[in-house]
Structures are given as structure tokens and as C-alpha cells.
Amino acid sequence: MSLLCVEGLVVGYSAADEVLKGVDFSVDIGEIVGVIGPNGAGKSTLLKSIAGLLKPGRGSILMNGESIGGRAPRDISRMGVAYVPQEQNIFPTMSVRENLEMGGYIDPAGCGRKIELAFERFPILSKRRRVASRALSGGERQILAMAMALMVEPKVLLLDEPSAGLSPIAAEDLFDNIVAVNRAGVSIAMVEQNAREALTIAHRAYILVDGRNHRDGPAAMLAGDPDIRRIFLGA
Amino acid sequence: MPPLLAEVAQLVVNGMMAGAILAVPAIGLTAIYAVLRFPNFALASHATIGAFAGYIANAKLGLPILPSVMVAFLAAGAVGVVTDEAVLKQFRPAGFITTAIASIALTIALENIVRFGFGNELRGYALPIERDWRFGSIRVGPQQVQNLAIAAVAMAALFCFLTFTRTGKAMRAVADNPMLASIKGINADMISRLVNFVGMGLAGLGGMLIGLDTTIDPLTGFRSILSVFAAAVVGGLGSIPGAVIGALTVGIGEELCLLFLSPDYRSAVGFVAILLVLTLRPRGILGQRADA
Numbered sequence: 325m326s327l328l329c330v331e332g333l334v335v336g337y338s339a340a341d342e343v344l345k346g347v348d349f350s351v352d353i354g355e356i357v358g359v360i361g362p363n364g365a366g367k368s369t370l371l372k373s374i375a376g377l378l379k380p381g382r383g384s385i386l387m388n389g390e391s392i393g394g395r396a397p398r399d400i401s402r403m404g405v406a407y408v409p410q411e412q413n414i415f416p417t418m419s420v421r422e423n424l425e426m427g428g429y430i431d432p433a434g435c436g437r438k439i440e441l442a443f444e445r446f447p448i449l450s451k452r453r454r455v456a457s458r459a460l461s462g463g464e465r466q467i468l469a470m471a472m473a474l475m476v477e478p479k480v481l482l483l484d485e486p487s488a489g490l491s492p493i494a495a496e497d498l499f500d501n502i503v504a505v506n507r508a509g510v511s512i513a514m515v516e517q518n519a520r521e522a523l524t525i526a527h528r529a530y531i532l533v534d535g536r537n538h539r540d541g542p543a544a545m546l547a548g549d550p551d552i553r554r555i556f557l558g559a
Numbered sequence: 560m561p562p563l564l565a566e567v568a569q570l571v572v573n574g575m576m577a578g579a580i581l582a583v584p585a586i587g588l589t590a591i592y593a594v595l596r597f598p599n600f601a602l603a604s605h606a607t608i609g610a611f612a613g614y615i616a617n618a619k620l621g622l623p624i625l626p627s628v629m630v631a632f633l634a635a636g637a638v639g640v641v642t643d644e645a646v647l648k649q650f651r652p653a654g655f656i657t658t659a660i661a662s663i664a665l666t667i668a669l670e671n672i673v674r675f676g677f678g679n680e681l682r683g684y685a686l687p688i689e690r691d692w693r694f695g696s697i698r699v700g701p702q703q704v705q706n707l708a709i710a711a712v713a714m715a716a717l718f719c720f721l722t723f724t725r726t727g728k729a730m731r732a733v734a735d736n737p738m739l740a741s742i743k744g745i746n747a748d749m750i751s752r753l754v755n756f757v758g759m760g761l762a763g764l765g766g767m768l769i770g771l772d773t774t775i776d777p778l779t780g781f782r783s784i785l786s787v788f789a790a791a792v793v794g795g796l797g798s799i800p801g802a803v804i805g806a807l808t809v810g811i812g813e814e815l816c817l818l819f820l821s822p823d824y825r826s827a828v829g830f831v832a833i834l835l836v837l838t839l840r841p842r843g844i845l846g847q848r849a850d851a
Binding site: 375377397398401402407409412413414415416417418422425426427429430432472 | 725728729731732735736738739740741742743744745746
């Protein structure tokens, strides 16, 4: 059984305005799973629904076999699912250290130890621990947002377009960090506009089009598919 | 010291004293704005409620000033939580303008409840009559200094609460980014009750400090709300250090205007300050947009 398993997920503002129209999706232990597709395909909606920010209309979302669909974000977070929004994913006037503390708000036990662990894992944050986080660069903000999510020691990390707006160098650095987090034992579901990079680091990937599953499979296979290369990778 | 310079120095000292007291409710207003995103004008009646709660504790029950100030804080804070839960919370989904207007209606209702219970006459706290202290040509009342100390302790306590406690940091997190705070599991309802308690408690404390300097009546809060609002706007709505700077600016400005104008025009300083800030720097001195 998958760690995170979504089946037939329908999410929308009304019956006539469905964003997800029956999506299947899963993440196994130790995987990086990419989600790519054109704008408006429902990629971010999928992650927000898993995180509890949007209520599913139909379908199921299971974490370790237990239904999490429609639960409050804090309950879903307690069950080991941490979500990193694409934007506005830090507390701008608070210091880097305080942001990490708030990242682990629901599980304050051992907070100091977990913050030190975060500083060891991401030395760039350690150097800037007392700085108000609004002063961080775009790449540093994304790393902080990810480090905040890791404070609850999740089993699955949901990353919503982490490289959006970053320079190529900052994006590359961020992807290296994502791979390192995954190697440390955290499964990752990642929505990305940067399909080429996403397929490079992911083990498997899903392609969503118009709120439905279009293709899925091993990332290397999808990256080698001529149609996908032409449509999504610009090759 | 030349007479004009001495007069200016005296007015600046008076202004700093008044500003420090003004800062207390201004912090309350700005803290509530930061978390709940609407200017809560019911702060005026809560300042009055605090002033009267402190009056009962001090003049009726015979408590000294310091415990009476605590009573003012606790009573206004408790009323703030109840009125928000019972009245203003229902208006929040309708937007900030509707909620702000509802807060004006609420403040009129509460003010009249106080009037119903206590009448319109002026009342004073049971204070010992003390000689002013003189520093050269500058005179300072011991009660003014005590008020300044109480205001400073209240502000320092709030600073420590927001900086060093987990709940205080959670309050700042909600003010910074409510959606992310919700994702991180911070209970927004608990934080909104807490900010109402602290904010309205500070309003009540401020109301009593204003009353200690003069007298109290059901319009005590109403008369000072313009200056409080001006202080928060000048400093930058939502910024607590800004509220302190704004209050000192407005407090000193109101005193210095006495050099040129009759005291009747003192409250015009608040209007002018709001006008200038909204024209020249709408976000206030320390206000900033959360742009992350």
C-alpha cells in the first residue's frame, strides 16, 4: 500500500466548476513524485486538497491507510503530511529562528534540538538565524519554507512550485536540497512548472491536464517520451 | 534658560508623558488591527470601561493605584473578549469596513451602558495631593511619573510576551501571515480572543492612566480615540513599535501646538497628523506591507 494514496479526487467550487475531475495519485515511501502539466491543470489544487486547505467533493485521500480527506490542516499535519505553499510561505517580520519555531508549532517537544538540526542541514539558514526572514533571497526563502515544514518531522512533504521565480542557480541549489531531504527519508510530492528539472530529480511523475490524469510513470520514461518532450520540455 | 525655551522644554516633557500614556491604547488598537485586520473603534468604550473599573477598585473599594490598574486591564480585556465574540465576530466575514462601522455602533452602546450606571458627572481617583518635582525650570508631577512608569512596564511586558513566549510568537505569526499560521496549526480563534483580551486590556489600562492625569466620565475614551487612532496611523497601523513612536509624536505635537493655539484646538493635531501621514507616507513611519 502507498504511503499517500489519492483516488478519484473531485474538487471544485461548484458541480459546474470542478478543478479536479477524478484524479488518482500516490506517493510511496522514499519517493520523489513530480506533478507537471499546463497552467490550470489542477496541480496546486491537488496539493492544497491533500493538505486540507480545500475540501474534496468526492474521492478519497488516505495517509497510511487512514482517510484524511476534509480534515483540518493541523490534523493532517499531525498525521505526517507537511505542505509548503508556493508563495507567502514564511512569516516575513519574524526571524529565521522564529519561523522555524512556528514551523514546529503543533509539536513543540524538542523544538530547540530540531531547530539546531535544521541549521546543520541548511547552513545558509544558520548564518542568518537572527535576520528577519523578509530580508532573505528568493532561494533562501524557499529553503526556509521547506525547513519550517520539516520541523514537524513529516513522512510526506508537499512542495508547491518550489522553484517558481528563482534564478537558475538558486533553483539548482534548491533541487539539490530537495534531493538531500528525500535521501534523509522524507517522501516528497512536488508540483513544478520546471518540468525538465522535476523529471530529473523525481522517481515517478504524473502529468495532469484539465483536472484529469493524462500520463504517469517513471520520471525517466516520461522524460524520454517524444510527445512529452515536445509539449512539456520544449524539445 | 530663556522663557520661551523653558516653555518649549516643559511642553516637550509633558508631551512625552502624555505620549507614553497614549501609546498604551494605541498599541492595543494596532495589535488588534495586525491580527484581525480592522480598526476596532470600540477601543474608545473599552478605555472608558477600564477607567471606571479602576475607579471602582480605587475610589470605591479603596485599593491602591497599582492593583486598580490591573483591575482596569483585566476588566476591559474580559469585556473585549465577550463583545468581540458576541458582536464583532459575526461581522468579520462581511469585510473590514462593515466590522469597523459595527465597532463604532458597539462603542456607542457600551458608552451608554456606562452612562446608565454612573451618570455623566466627572469623577476622580483617590490620589494623594503631592507637590510637583522641579528640575530647573521644568516641573513634573509624581503621579505623571508613576503613570509613565506603569505605561513603560505595560509596554515592556507586552514586548516580552510577544518576543519570548510561544503564544506571543504565534500571535505575531497570525498577524504576519494568517493562512500560513493556519497551515502550521496555530489556532486562529484562540489568537483572536487573546489579542482582543490584550488589546482591549491595554485600552482599559490607558483609559485609567488618562483618568489619573485628569478626571473620568463616560466620554473619557471617546475624547482620546482620535489621538489614539492618529498615533497608530502615524506609526503605521499594525506596527507595535510604530504605535509607540506615533504616540510620542502625537503627544508632543498636541502639547507644542499650545504655543500657538488655544487648548480647544489640541485635538486638531491628531487630524493633521493623520492627514499628513496618509498624504505623504500612507503606511506610516514603521508600517510595511507583508510582501513575502
